[in-house]
Amino acid sequence: MITIPETLHYKEHKPVIQKLSAFADAGPKNLHIVADFDLTLTAGKNHGDNLGTWDVMDALMPPEGVQAHNAIYQSFRPTERAGKLTEAVAKEKWSETLDLITSYHMRIDDIEEAFLSVAALRTGAKELFDACASNDIPTVILSSGIRNVIEIMANHYSLRPNFILSNDLIVDDSGRVCDWDRETLIHVLNKHEMGHKELSSLRTMRPHVLLLGDVPADTMMVPGDDNVIRIRVLDPRKGETHNLRKEIEESFTAGYDLVTEHSLEPVAEIVLQLTEAYSLTPATLSE
Numbered sequence: 001m002i003t004i005p006e007t008l009h010y011k012e013h014k015p016v017i018q019k020l021s022a023f024a025d026a027g028p029k030n031l032h033i034v035a036d037f038d039l040t041l042t043a044g045k046n047h048g049d050n051l052g053t054w055d056v057m058d059a060l061m062p063p064e065g066v067q068a069h070n071a072i073y074q075s076f077r078p079t080e081r082a083g084k085l086t087e088a089v090a091k092e093k094w095s096e097t098l099d100l101i102t103s104y105h106m107r108i109d110d111i112e113e114a115f116l117s118v119a120a121l122r123t124g125a126k127e128l129f130d131a132c133a134s135n136d137i138p139t140v141i142l143s144s145g146i147r148n149v150i151e152i153m154a155n156h157y158s159l160r161p162n163f164i165l166s167n168d169l170i171v172d173d174s175g176r177v178c179d180w181d182r183e184t185l186i187h188v189l190n191k192h193e194m195g196h197k198e199l200s201s202l203r204t205m206r207p208h209v210l211l212l213g214d215v216p217a218d219t220m221m222v223p224g225d226d227n228v229i230r231i232r233v234l235d236p237r238k239g240e241t242h243n244l245r246k247e248i249e250e251s252f253t254a255g256y257d258l259v260t261e262h263s264l265e266p267v268a269e270i271v272l273q274l275t276e277a278y279s280l281t282p283a284t285l286s287e
């Protein structure tokens with residue numbers, strides 16, 4: 001029998017259990033995972049730090065660069081938190097940020113070193129990816145961050161995502177970042193469109209999705225309701241405080257089914273429960 005791990009928050013027990021039971025009945029061959037990257041799969045070296053790609057880039061820029069980056073971030077973050085960011089503004093702000101970062105021609109090796117010294121994989125993320133890999137459940141990382149950084153993290157922690165859909169930094173022959181790929185800008189609000197090709201073919205073969213995100217807009221990475229279970233990682237960003245009760249309520253309003261504080265361990269537990277439940281169904285036993 002499927003149970004909801006006790007550290008997870010939900011609005012109503014019954015609809016979540018119904019979804020989970022349907023997922024278990026359909027089995028892991030019908031399941032895939034779509035996860036956001038920054039602050040969903042990343043955390044920080046110490047508990048309470050909540051860091052990702054953009055913090056790493058700050059570590060590599062001179063003070064005036066950090067100041068300019070912060071000014072861009074603060075110009076949209078309050079609107080984003082309020083769920084009122086528009087696509088036009090998101091596109092403009094992400095482009096400004098990537099233009100700024102690439103203007104410093106960082107060495108890709110320095111980005112790797114900085115990432116590994118500043119950020120870390122969130123607790124439970126390794127267990128989650130391992131549970132998926134050992135049960136042949138495809139994983140997709142869909143991010144408005146930077147692909148090169150996601151690859152660094154995946155290699156370092158031996159994660160094997162099937163797809164990484166994100167923004168590409170262009171690196172020249174000397175190993176320095178010289179530009180970014182403007183054709184495929186993924187910002188916080190167009191993830192569903194930019195990942196459409198890869199995601200829709202996966203969805204045809206495996207209709208059930210576990211979606212993981214950290215902001216309200218991440219619920220839109222994948223369309224649908226009954227065959228999507230949306231889980232939010234709720235962990236205050238550095239320098240931000242939140243009212244837990246209020247943030248949990250807002251998560252449900254945004255469309256999340258479950259909320260986890262800090263850790264992805266309960267999500268790994270759900271994946272294991274789904275695969276174990278399936279392997280114990282009478283239909284499988286009589287085959």
Ligand SMILES: [Mg+2]
Binds near residue numbers: 040215
């Ligand atoms: Mg994120």
